[in-house]
Amino acid sequence: MAHPRVRIPSLLALTLGAALVLATAGCGSSDTSAKSASPSSDGKQKSAPVVVATTTWEGAFAKAAGARDVKVIVPPSVHHAPDYDPKPSDLAAVAGADFVLYAPFEPYAAKIKQAAGSKAKLVEVNLDNDADKATAEVASLGKLFGTQDAAARWKTSFDAEYGTLQQDLKAAWPGGKAPAVVAQVFSTWSAKMAGAEVVGTYGPEAVTAQQLAELSKKKPALVLDNVHMTTGTVLPDSGAKQIEVVNYPDKDLDLLAVYKAAAAVVKKGMSGS
Known part of the structure; x- marks a missing residue:
């Protein structure tokens, strides 16, 4: 993906926003990041990961990999993600995440995580819709999330549909x-x-x-x-x-x-x- 000109919000502004979020959280706001239980491969219950993605692109990769609780920071209407200025509500989402997915051209992701005080794992995603690269990235995320079975099922479905699209286009x-x-x-x-x-x-x-x-x-x-x-x-x-x-x-x-x-x-x- 490209490396367009980036406007990074100041860490001070993000930190102030984080303070506002934490203060609000102390006033009895509901927890929107509660983790749901999902069965693991051995039949035992485990918490499903809470994933925050900077854009819908990373979010779609996470969903394909089997993540069910995915929150996206940048609205789909914003074509140039690095130009987006995160809001306090974005910091709240990051604060409750297990994983924060971002692309190399979105350096503010680390700033968001730091300002929100999150302990989430920051994961750099290779955003490329080349079919081979995309399926490899989904498999990698599935392994990271512990949702390999779901990622494998998605790949089976994707391969079938992609093959159909190829045949239709060739015709x-x-x-x-x-x-x-x-x-x-x-x-x-x-x-x-x-x-x-x-x-x-x-x-x-x-x-x-x-x-x-x-x-x-x-x-x-x-x-x-x-x-x-x-x-x-x-x-x-x-x-x-x-x-x-x-x-x-x-x-x-x-x-x-x-x-x-x-x-x-x-x-x-x-x-x-």
Whole structure:
């Protein structure tokens, strides 16, 4: 994932917010982080982990891995997570967590944890929707959470659905031939799913005039842009149809829905409609 410009809230502001949360907690507020019991592989009961994720992307990985109590800090409407300013309520969620999931481009996660006085384990997540990398990350989180069985079941379901999407996209190739595409570096996973021929990539920085000329020479049929980091039309006047690919799941934290949505827009783009 990219490393956009980051605005980190001051630790002092976060600490003051944490103090406010703790004071409020002492006035009889309800505990929204109570852990539910779940059976372990040996049949005994154990506490299900409470997970706080900085964004819906990490949250969806956690849900796929078997976590049932997942709280997300950054609303889905915020396209650039590092630009989000945490609120006192976010600190309250972190204070009751077992795990705090974040990405390397979200350095404020550690600040949030520190200011909230949380003893949660800070976990860096590899946010990449490449199918192989995503399933590996889900398996890793399942092992960390102690929910390996749930993570394995998700992978079985994902593999089946992903295979179906691949077959459907291949059947939609124009003239039965894999389309040539240019992809933003964090949207290449959608090209892989479609079986497209990636003739060039760009980003995360803006496309330069030289890059524009070089990419245009490749004569791609499609440009797979990243809606979260779009810089507008990438190859104007090239004849290539630009498609906006979404990486982040919605508030339902359904990771598979991201693949289905990408498949739908790519298929539509290949059809020329």
